[in-house]
Amino acid sequence: MILERDGVLVIEGAMTTDTANLLLQHGEPLVTAADRTLDLSAVGEVDSSALALVLAYMRAARKAGRRFSVINAPQTFLSLAALYDVSEVLLLPSATVEAGASHAV
Numbered sequence: 001m002i003l004e005r006d007g008v009l010v011i012e013g014a015m016t017t018d019t020a021n022l023l024l025q026h027g028e029p030l031v032t033a034a035d036r037t038l039d040l041s042a043v044g045e046v047d048s049s050a051l052a053l054v055l056a057y058m059r060a061a062r063k064a065g066r067r068f069s070v071i072n073a074p075q076t077f078l079s080l081a082a083l084y085d086v087s088e089v090l091l092l093p094s095a096t097v098e099a100g101a102s103h104a105v
Helices: 017-033 048-063 075-083
Strands: 002-005 008-011 013-015 036-039 043-046 068-071
Touching: 002 017, 008 017, 013 017, 013 048, 017 036, 017 048, 036 048, 043 075, 048 068, 048 075
Parallel strands: 008 036, 013 043, 036 068
Antiparallel strands: 002 008
């Protein structure tokens, strides 16, 4: 579920393959309507589709001439972003991926 709170978009629950399409459908109009910050502090489970979703939001915002940023990303999201080498693209702090660590993808 994606909600707007005081101009900040908040995703609650999972960002997985099962939820990505619905989050894209509901979130894309919001990120193109105004400059937005996406707060991921209420996100539980993530997989690689979470990265694809945030990248899609970024592309849509950029195409609409809007600013877009991500705050409070959970460690699992940061680890996946580092693993796929997209932390800089997402303007996220670097996450250390430990050798042998397993990640949901």
